[in-house]
Amino acid sequence: MRLLAGLGLIGLLLLFVWERVDIVRVGYHVERLKTRKIVLQREQDELRVKVSALTAPDRLARTATEKLGMVPPQPGQVILVNATDAVPAPGEPPLPEVRMAKSERYWKKP
Amino acid sequence: MTGADPFRGRRIVLAVLLMAGFAVVLGRLVHLQVLQAAELSVKADRQHQKSVTVEGNRGAIYDRRGKVLAMNMEVPSVFGVPASLENPSGTARDLARVLRVRADEIEKKLRQERNFVWIARKVDPEQGRRLERLSLEGIGTVMEGRRFYPKGPLLSHVLGFAGMDGQGLEGVERRYEPYLRGEKRNIVLQRDALGRTVFPKGLTEQGPSSGHNLTLTIDEIIQYIAEKELDDAVTAAQAKGGVVIVMEPKTGAVLAMAMTPRFDPNAVRGLVPDRWRNRVVTDAYEPGSTMKIFLAAAALEERAMKPTSMIYAENGQMTVAGTVIHDHDKSKWITFAQAIQRSSNVAAAKTAMVLGEERLFRYLRAFGFGERTEIDLPGEVAGLVKEPREWGRRTLASVAMGQEIGVTALQLATAVSAVANGGWLMRPYVVSEVRDGSGQLIAQVTPQVRRRPITAETAQTLGTILEGAVTAGTGSKAAVAGYRVAGKTGTAQKIDPETGAYSPALSVASFAGYVPAEDPRLTIVVIIDEPQGDAWGGVVAAPVFRRIAEQALPYLGVSSQDPIKLALAERAGIGMAP
Numbered sequence: 001m002r003l004l005a006g007l008g009l010i011g012l013l014l015l016f017v018w019e020r021v022d023i024v025r026v027g028y029h030v031e032r033l034k035t036r037k038i039v040l041q042r043e044q045d046e047l048r049v050k051v052s053a054l055t056a057p058d059r060l061a062r063t064a065t066e067k068l069g070m071v072p073p074q075p076g077q078v079i080l081v082n083a084t085d086a087v088p089a090p091g092e093p094p095l096p097e098v099r100m101a102k103s104e105r106y107w108k109k110p
Numbered sequence: 111m112t113g114a115d116p117f118r119g120r121r122i123v124l125a126v127l128l129m130a131g132f133a134v135v136l137g138r139l140v141h142l143q144v145l146q147a148a149e150l151s152v153k154a155d156r157q158h159q160k161s162v163t164v165e166g167n168r169g170a171i172y173d174r175r176g177k178v179l180a181m182n183m184e185v186p187s188v189f190g191v192p193a194s195l196e197n198p199s200g201t202a203r204d205l206a207r208v209l210r211v212r213a214d215e216i217e218k219k220l221r222q223e224r225n226f227v228w229i230a231r232k233v234d235p236e237q238g239r240r241l242e243r244l245s246l247e248g249i250g251t252v253m254e255g256r257r258f259y260p261k262g263p264l265l266s267h268v269l270g271f272a273g274m275d276g277q278g279l280e281g282v283e284r285r286y287e288p289y290l291r292g293e294k295r296n297i298v299l300q301r302d303a304l305g306r307t308v309f310p311k312g313l314t315e316q317g318p319s320s321g322h323n324l325t326l327t328i329d330e331i332i333q334y335i336a337e338k339e340l341d342d343a344v345t346a347a348q349a350k351g352g353v354v355i356v357m358e359p360k361t362g363a364v365l366a367m368a369m370t371p372r373f374d375p376n377a378v379r380g381l382v383p384d385r386w387r388n389r390v391v392t393d394a395y396e397p398g399s400t401m402k403i404f405l406a407a408a409a410l411e412e413r414a415m416k417p418t419s420m421i422y423a424e425n426g427q428m429t430v431a432g433t434v435i436h437d438h439d440k441s442k443w444i445t446f447a448q449a450i451q452r453s454s455n456v457a458a459a460k461t462a463m464v465l466g467e468e469r470l471f472r473y474l475r476a477f478g479f480g481e482r483t484e485i486d487l488p489g490e491v492a493g494l495v496k497e498p499r500e501w502g503r504r505t506l507a508s509v510a511m512g513q514e515i516g517v518t519a520l521q522l523a524t525a526v527s528a529v530a531n532g533g534w535l536m537r538p539y540v541v542s543e544v545r546d547g548s549g550q551l552i553a554q555v556t557p558q559v560r561r562r563p564i565t566a567e568t569a570q571t572l573g574t575i576l577e578g579a580v581t582a583g584t585g586s587k588a589a590v591a592g593y594r595v596a597g598k599t600g601t602a603q604k605i606d607p608e609t610g611a612y613s614p615a616l617s618v619a620s621f622a623g624y625v626p627a628e629d630p631r632l633t634i635v636v637i638i639d640e641p642q643g644d645a646w647g648g649v650v651a652a653p654v655f656r657r658i659a660e661q662a663l664p665y666l667g668v669s670s671q672d673p674i675k676l677a678l679a680e681r682a683g684i685g686m687a688p
Contacts (some may be wrong), residue, residue, distance in 0.1 A: 002121060018144060035428065037336075042183070042184050042235070042253075045181065045182070045183040045184070046235050048181065049178070049181060049183055049258045049260050050260075051178075052177065052178040052181075052260035052261065053260035053262075054260045055177070055263070056260065056262065057261075057264070057266070057330060057331055057334035058262075058334060058338070060339075061334075072661070073664075078664040080664060080667060080668075080669035080670070082445075091146075
C-alpha cells in the first residue's frame with residue numbers, strides 16, 4: 001500500500017514536471033510559427049504591392065502601345081449592344097437613405 | 111560507568127553552531143521571502159518578462175473596384191554599432207553599394223562615438239535581403255512599417271501621404287487618420303535564460319488590430335484617363351496646370367479628381383507643400399462663362415426668362431457702370447437660349463439685371479457657391495460670394511459673367527451635377543466604405559442631398575439649352591459621337607498680380623458639362639490654367655471633356671444612342687452628328 005502511494009506520488013510529480021516542460025516546448029513552437037507567419041505575411045504584402053505596381057494603368061498602357069504595338073480603340077470600334085451596366089446605376093435621388101443637410105441658411109424659396 | 115560524556119560539550123557547541131547556522135538561513139529566507147518579497151518579485155518579472163509596444167498595420171486604401179492604391183508593408187531599417195566595427199571604411203563601402211548612398215556619408219556615421227546609429231530607414235526589402243546575405247559585422251536591421259503607393263503619382267493629391275512615423279499628413283490619409291491608424295497595444299512576453307521569447311504572458315492575449323481599410327469612390331481607370339488627357343492638354347496648350355473632376359451626378363460620388371502637375375507620394379522629401387495642395391478644393395478662381403449656367407437656372411426657375419425670350423444683345427457691346435462689356439459675337443436680337451449657347455455677356459448682364467442682386471445671390475448660394483461642399487478631404491475653402499450689400503455698381507453684371515466671384519472646381523462640378531440630376535445639390539464624397547481588417551463593414555457613405563435649388567422642369571429646360579451650347583454653340587468640341595452632351599464653356603481673364611487689373615494674356619479656360627444628357631452618368635469639369643495661344647474654353651478645355659467621355663462611357667458600359675449605326679458610320683468614315 002505504501003509502495004503504491006509512493007509510486008503514485010512520484011507519478012504525479014513526473015506528470016507535473018512533464019506538463020511544465022511541454023508548456024515551454026509548445027511555447028517555443030508557437031513562437032517559431034508566429035515568426036514564420038510574419039515572414040509569410042511580409043512576403044504576401046510585398047507581392048501585393050508588386051502586383052499593384054505592375055498593373056498600374058499607365059504601365060499597362062505603355063507596355064501595350066510601345067512594346068506590343070496596340071492602339072486604343074477609336075470611337076465606333078467598341079460597340080455596346082444591350083449593355084448591362086458593369087456598375088449598378090446609381091439610384092434616382094432622393095434615395096430612401098439619402099439624408100437632408102441641416103444647413104438651409106441661404107435657401108428660402110419665396 | 112560514570113556516565114560522563116566526554117563529547118557532550120562538543121555536541122552542545124556543534125548543536126548551537128548548527129542552530130545558529132539554521133537561524134541565519136531562516137532569517138535570510140524570511141528576509142527574502144517576506145520582507146523583500148514584493149521588491150524581488152518585481153525584479154524577477156523584469157528579468158523574465160519583456161514588455162513591448164506593438165502597433166497594428168495602417169489600413170489600406172482601395173479604389174471602387176478593389177485595386178490597391180495605398181498599403182503598408184514591413185521593410186528593414188539599417189542600423190550600425192560603431193563600437194564593434196573594426197574597419198568602418200570597408201563596411202561603409204559595402205553598405206554604399208547596396209543602399210546606393212555615398213560611402214563617405216555612411217563612414218561619417220560609423221565613425222561616431224556612439225553605441226547606435228541609423229544608417230538608412232525603411233529601405234527596399236530587396237536591399238534588406240542583400241544586406242542579410244552580406245552579414246556585415248556591427249550592422250543590423252529592424253523591421254518598420256512603410257507606406258507604399260504602388261501607382262506612383264496616380265491620384266496623389268487625393269490620397270495625400272503618410273509621414274515617416276506612419277501618420278497621415280495630407281489628403282485622405284490625413285482626413286481618415288483615426289480609421290486608418292493601427293491600434294497600439296502593450297504586450298508582455300516571457301523570456302527564457304537566453305533572452306528568447308517563449309510566449310506572451312497571457313496565452314489568450316491578442317496582437318494589436320490593424321487599421322481599417324478604405325474603399326474610395328474613385329475608379330483607377332477613369333482617374334488614369336482623366337490624368338492622361340489633362341496632361342496632354344496642358345502640354346499642348348503650354349499651360350501652367352489644370353484640373354479635371356469626373357463625378358456621378360446622381361450621387362455626388364467622385365470618380366476621378368485629376369491635377370497637373372502631380373507628385374509621387376512615395377518620395378515627398380524635398381517637395382514644397384504647394385506641390386501637394388489639392389487645388390480642386392483649396393483654390394478658388396473666377397469661373398467666367400460657366401457661371402451663366404446658374405444665372406440661366408435662376409432666371410428660368412424665377413420665370414424671369416423663357417428659352418424663347420428675346421434679348422437685344424446691343425451688337426456685342428454694352429457699357430455698365432463706366433465699363434464696356436464685350437461679346438465674342440456681334441448679335442442684335444437673340445433668344446435667351448441662344449444667349450447662353452453663344453455665351454453673350456451683354457445678354458447675361460441684362461438677365462442679371464432682370465433678376466436683381468438678391469435673387470441672383472440667393473441662387474448662387476443655393477447652388478453651393480460661397481460655402482464648403484463638405485467633401486471628405488482636408489483643406490477645403492468656401493470660395494467667395496459677396497453679400498449683395500457689398501456689391502458695387504458693376505458687380506451684378508460681373509457676377510453674371512463669372513467675375514467678382516471665387517469658386518472652387520469642386521463647387522462647380524457639384525452645382526453642374528445638380529442641373530444634371532434634376533435639381534438636387536448633392537454632397538460630394540471620395541470614400542464610400544470603411545471596413546476593418548477582417549472585412550467587416552464599419553461605415554458606409556450614402557448619397558446625401560444638401561438641398562434642391564431648382565425644380566426638375568427647370569433642370570430639364572436648362573439641359574436642353576446646354577445641349578444646344580454643344581451642338582450649335584461655343585462647346586462644339588465637347589460633342590461625343592453617339593451621345594448627347596450638355597455643357598458650357600468658360601474663358602476667364604485672370605487678375606495680373608502686378609497691376610491688380612485683368613490681364614489680357616493670362617486666362618483660365620474651362621468646360622463644365624454632363625453626358626448622356628438624357629440620363630446623365632458623368633459630370634465632367636475641365637479647367638486649364640493659363641493656356642497659351644488660342645486660350646478659349648471651347649478650344650482648350652472642351653476637347654478634354656470629349657476625350658474623357660469617349661473613353662469613360664464605354665468603360666462604364668453606357669451604350670451610345672445608336673451603336674450599330676454609329677459603328678457603321680465610323681467604319682465608312684462618314685462620321686455622325688452627335
